[in-house]
Amino acid sequence: MMDFVDNSNLSTLSEEVPYHCFPSLTSCDESSQLNRLNNEKKDCNSRTKSRGKGNSNKKKPNRFCTYCKSQITGGKLKRHILRKHKSDPEVKSIISKPAHIQNKFFDGKRREGIYEYNLQLIGDGLDPEMRERKPVLEDQLRVCSDCKGFYSNKYFFKHKCVIHEDSAPQALKPRLLQNVMNDNMDNDKGFLDILNRFREGEVGDFCRTNKTIKLIGYKHFNLRRHEEGKQDEVRKTIMAEMRELSKLFFCFRSLSGSEERMVEDMFRREHLLDLVEALKQLTTTSDKQEKHGQKLFLDAVLLRSVKTLEGYFAQTMQDTKKKELKNFRSAYKSLQHELFPSARQKCIKNSLETNRKPASLPNEQKVLQLKEFIATEISFILKNYTVKNFAYLRSLVVARLTLFNARRGEEASRMLFSEWEEAEKGTWLPDEELEKIKDHAEQYLLGHFKLAYLKGKGKKYVPVLIPNDLMSAIQVLKQDRSKFGIREDNPFLFATKNGLSHCSGWHAVAEVCAEAGINIITATKMRHRLSSIYASLDMSPENRKIFLQHMGHEEQINRENYQCPLGIRTACIMGKMLSSVDEGSVSELHPKGPSTAPEEDLMYKPCKSGSPNELDVSPQECSFEIEDDDGAKVLSSPVTAKKTKSSSVKWSKDETEAIKCFFRSYIFDRKENNTGNLPSKREVQEFLEKHDMHSLEGLSEKTKLLKIRSKIFNERKTMRLMTLKKLDEMKSLKI
Structure with a gap:
């Protein structure tokens, strides 16, 4: 059954x-x-199938391609790279390698893509979503500081970097990367104002949208955003750099023949030759002429961009890209001696052969004519003033300040309202210091100017002297700001309408020159003119230092870039010397012999024989009073005083400064006709007790007293001569 x-x-x-x-x-x-x-x-x-690996319903996570910056659905990153980017040099070199090396390479590309994509999300204020594996339950992500992988916080300490004995990676929270991302870039009002000023077009749109270009511009903006009074200059500089870098990228992309090229690809060694060719093509005109100024500018922009991206990659822990940028910079600098020497030589040649020629200096008659025109126009406008004349009056004042002070084009025009108020109150010329000045010529000069200090080139502050004949015009500009439509929060004295900017100094000078019927006299030409006059004057080292501080540059810059060569003096001095050498009469070049008069006699004789001129001191003017030990004043003259035959004294700089400081009242507090008191014996002895005078060692007490008094008298006479020279220099300039 x-x-x-x-x-x-x-x-x-x-x-x-x-x-x-x-x-x-x-x-x-x-x-x-x-x-x-x-x-x-x-x-x-x-x-059975649901427990196995062959589940067709399981969806693989998306991946991110670092070459074309796009998402690859289904996790087919390796297939995408081999199909779409097989012509890339990096992919070409890896195809021929063994399978285990290829797998390691593509694993690195997968992890690099995940990290880069999540960085973009973090930069946009979103949470990272791409990871190695999708979780079954919700968890929190952590970033490995070594491999840059995104792992679950529960299983972070099980991945390979932690298991390795030689490594000690940190589990970083993704939000910690927010501090180094560009999340503030799209919310920064100052930088958004710069982006909005780009014109519509291919270049302008690219500058506004491309993240790498924006990142480079934003980093430079953060570096200079706190330069008060230079907002316009900073904005123009950053916009110019972003535009030129975008133009260079377009040229680079067209030469490479691939529309998939990114801005970062320009800074890779395998594309260096394409970048060099794009640089040459962009800086060459249609008639094969080199734009040397643009070429040097692009060189500076490229180096600054590499530095910016290198710092950014270091902050975001993209060590592979940072290392590549470092190698790229080394390779690029090795080619600089081939790319840019001709451009630098042409710039130097233009400076030496064109700008410094005497023929390039402004005509003196035209300068005087322009000065008279400005004064006449200001006087006429003030008598018949209406608000319609506000802009023209502003241009006249800015042109006068720029040309009078030989300032750079935009320096005088960006004077802040606070800087003008300081000048008006006499902050830089306090009454206490003015009362100490007894020289009538210096008092006269100080009474005709207001002094303001403005921000010059770089980190320097430069002085601007404001003549009294401009005070009335500036007061009108100050009072009618609101009537002209200037905002109350505009910080500039020479402000523009409906904005927070200032007028252009170059355009102000150009407008005034056009009204006067004179070819434009630029600020640069006036700086060349003043530097050439300075070179022809016999000025003391102290005065030379003050001149260079006023100009805002160093002695070498003034000599090599501004002043005209002293052709007449060179021809006279060297012509005489070379002619004597050529004729064999070298003995005529030697002086006839040293003077037999002791140096002390020369120090005691400040006057020339015969009729004194305006720079000489007559014997009657050389008398002075000496207080004896009892306080009695004795009238004496160094010319008739008894002279002792002794060796000359060579005063050191420190000793001279000590004498000037201790006996300041005797040197600077003179009476008329150069008469005045000299210190008593007791005062001189007190000075010698407090100061070590090594130049007077071995001399008797009487000789020391005589030497000190002679030094004080000569310093007082030198101050008088310097004052007279100042007056002559002011007359010769005729500005």
């Missing part, structure tokens, strides 16, 4: 026992039994 099979085991036995072994059933029971067996078999197969 055959046993019946239990229903629970039918699904298993159906694969082993033939169907005909079962007892016969009715047709209805047979069909229902078969359907039930088939359904149970399908359920069993589906459960």
